[in-house]
Amino acid sequence: xxxxxxxxxxxxxxxxxxxxxxxxxxxxxxxxxxxxxxxxxxxxxxxxxxxxxxxxxxxxxxxxxxxxxxxxxxxxxxxxxxxxxxxxxxxxxxxxxxxxxxxxxxxxxxxxxxxxxxxxxxxxxxxxxxxxxxxxxxxxxxxxxxxxxxxxxxxxxxxxxxxxxxxxxxxxxxxxxxxxxxxxxxxxxxxxxxxxxxxxxxxxxxxxxxxxxxxxxxxxxxxxxxxxxxxxxxxxxxxxxxxxxxxxxxxxxxxxxxxxxxxxxxxxxxxxxxxxxxxxxxxxxxxxxxxxxxxxxxxxxxxxxxxxxxxxxxxxxxxxxxxxxxxxxxxxxxxxxxxxxxxxxxxxxxxxxxxxxxxxxxxxxxxxxxxxxxxxxxxxxxxxxxxxxxxxxxxxxxxxxxxxxxxxxxxxxxxxxxxxxxxxxxxxxxxxxxxxxxxxxxxxxxxxxxxxxxxxxxxxxxxxxxxxxxxxxxxxx
Numbered sequence: 173x174x175x176x177x178x179x180x181x182x183x184x185x186x187x188x189x190x191x192x193x194x195x196x197x198x199x200x201x202x203x204x205x206x207x208x209x210x211x212x213x214x215x216x217x218x219x220x221x222x223x224x225x226x227x228x229x230x231x232x233x234x235x236x237x238x239x240x241x242x243x244x245x246x247x248x249x250x251x252x253x254x255x256x257x258x259x260x261x262x263x264x265x266x267x268x269x270x271x272x273x274x275x276x277x278x279x280x281x282x283x284x285x286x287x288x289x290x291x292x293x294x295x296x297x298x299x300x301x302x303x304x305x306x307x308x309x310x311x312x313x314x315x316x317x318x319x320x321x322x323x324x325x326x327x328x329x330x331x332x333x334x335x336x337x338x339x340x341x342x343x344x345x346x347x348x349x350x351x352x353x354x355x356x357x358x359x360x361x362x363x364x365x366x367x368x369x370x371x372x373x374x375x376x377x378x379x380x381x382x383x384x385x386x387x388x389x390x391x392x393x394x395x396x397x398x399x400x401x402x403x404x405x406x407x408x409x410x411x412x413x414x415x416x417x418x419x420x421x422x423x424x425x426x427x428x429x430x431x432x433x434x435x436x437x438x439x440x441x442x443x444x445x446x447x448x449x450x451x452x453x454x455x456x457x458x459x460x461x462x463x464x465x466x467x468x469x470x471x472x473x474x475x476x477x478x479x480x481x482x483x484x485x486x487x488x489x490x491x492x493x494x495x496x497x498x499x500x501x502x503x504x505x506x507x508x509x510x511x512x513x514x515x516x517x518x519x520x521x522x523x524x525x526x527x528x529x530x531x532x533x534x535x536x537x538x539x540x541x542x543x544x545x546x547x548x549x550x551x552x553x554x555x556x557x558x559x560x561x562x563x564x565x566x567x568x569x570x571x572x573x574x575x576x577x578x579x580x581x582x583x584x585x586x587x588x589x590x591x592x593x594x595x596x597x598x599x600x601x602x603x604x605x606x607x608x609x610x611x612x613x614x615x616x617x618x619x620x621x622x623x624x625x626x627x628x629x630x631x632x633x634x635x636x637x638x639x640x641x642x643x644x645x646x647x648x649x
Contacts, residue, residue, distance in 0.1 A: 183371045187341070191334045199326035203319060217248045221296045222284050225252060229286050232261050249299030257290040268297040345373045349380055361388045400572070411454055419447040457589040460520065471514035471600050475624035478511045478543055478550050479504035481518060486541055489526050497535035503542040509550045511621040513601050518621075521597040521605075524590035525554045525617050532558035532615065549603065549622045557614040561607060569607050570595045594619075 224241060231237040232254050242264040245252060251268040254261040271277035280298040285291070345368040352363040363384050365377040422444045431437035486502045493500040511518075529539045533556040543552035561569060572592045595605040603621040610616045 181369050181371050181374055187338070187370055191338070194334060195327070195330055198330045199323050202326040203323040217250055217298050218280065218282050218296055220248065221245050221250045221252060221298075222282070222294070225254070225284070225294045225296070226286055229288070229292050232256065232292070238262050238264075251297045253295040253297075255293045255295070268295075341369045342373055345370075345377055349377060352380060352384070356384060356387070361391070408458065412451070415447040415450040415454070419444055419451070422447070457593065460589070460593050471517050471597075473512045473514055473601065475510055475626070476513055476515055476518075477508040478513075478518075478552060478621065479509040481515065482522065482541055482543060482552065485519065485522050485526060489523075489530060493530055493539065496530060496533075498530055498533045499538040500530075501538065501540050503540070505544060507545070509543050509545050509552075510624050511550045511601075512624040513621055517597045517600070521594040521619075522552075522554075524594045525619075528590055529554050529556040529558070529615070529617075532556060534558065537614075549620050552619050552621075553616060555610055555614060555616040557612075560609040560613050561615050566607060570605070 224244065228234075228237050228241065241252075246264070251265045253263045253268065268281075269276050269279060282296045282298075284294045284296060286294070345366050348365050352365055355361075355363055361384050363381065365381055368374045368377060422440045425431060426437070426440050426444075431440050482502060482504060486500055490500055526539070526541070533539055537557040539557075540555045541553070543550060545551075570591050572589060591605075591607075598605045598619055598621065601621055603619060605617065605619045608616050608618070
């Protein structure tokens, strides 16, 4: 698991709540630590001395108490001067501010006034801490100025840290999204957005990247469709122009009287009719393909027996097979092969496959048609003994107007749309069509169609009209 996946992703409102809590607690904790460790040194001895001197206010004149108190507080580095009604009572050292060499040293000093009469005041000097000169006579409360200063600095640092964090997790991803939107508007769809630990921002970035990927795929598919459309138009023009030019040539020959014999006239007319039939077949294929591809003709499926449909089609193609000298056989099981399909569309698809097989099977060959029922659906095969399909043609065999090298022979005719139409029809039925070569040679087309959604042998339930209690019996007249 990557580090980005281990990082917590929370909603924005939770991050804001955490930021608010951090803004409050972090300065308080830092200020408390500073007060305890930095200011706690001088405050604690002074507090102890203040309490001890306060408990002995009635004994300030007692030499024993004076010596004991001086000894206890000296161990903490504290000297004191006691004043009662403005007169000095006791001094623990001659000069509390005297240092080495007679120099004045800086010491913490606190003036403490005790209640009651006479008015008693103690001046307490501490060696802990520096920065306050007792000779200045200023108030000892000045040492507490460090508390708001430390608190203010902690607050500013906390706000700076929160701002940096929100900038990385919210502002920077949103700025990247804005930049990506400008890139997409400029045509650059290859955008990458940074990760964010804010759920809303992460979802926006994920949706934007998904939209960009879908847009890239759509544009790529559109470019492929445009390329295919241009090839399609070029192939259509080519296939229409060839028989049309031939038809025009023979008609001009008839017009100019080049058919000077009855045999030549009959040949001219026969060729013209053949080219007209080729044009009619090509236009019909183009019309069927356009309906399936662009008009999105949907099947009207109903239960039908595929074996019976194949039997009718094989009998319809048998005269064409006999004329060409091709043996056409059909193998179907005795029980019906029920499928869910549109009779008209399936007839068109199977006719295209049979026509294709007969077209490429030479005289003396064989076309075998069969179908069988399997748990997944009904499988049918149409195999011929023609030249087969080259391996490099198989991937593009069902592409519009693709007829491979051998099928470009003008004697075979066709527009290269028959197989495409057949496969599109089977796909529209929830089935499929594949092509390959038999072990003994020749092409083999295998199709699959789904079973009916209901058992066709079960009669349809009659429709019962609801009636009111008073209409339980109905009579004519």
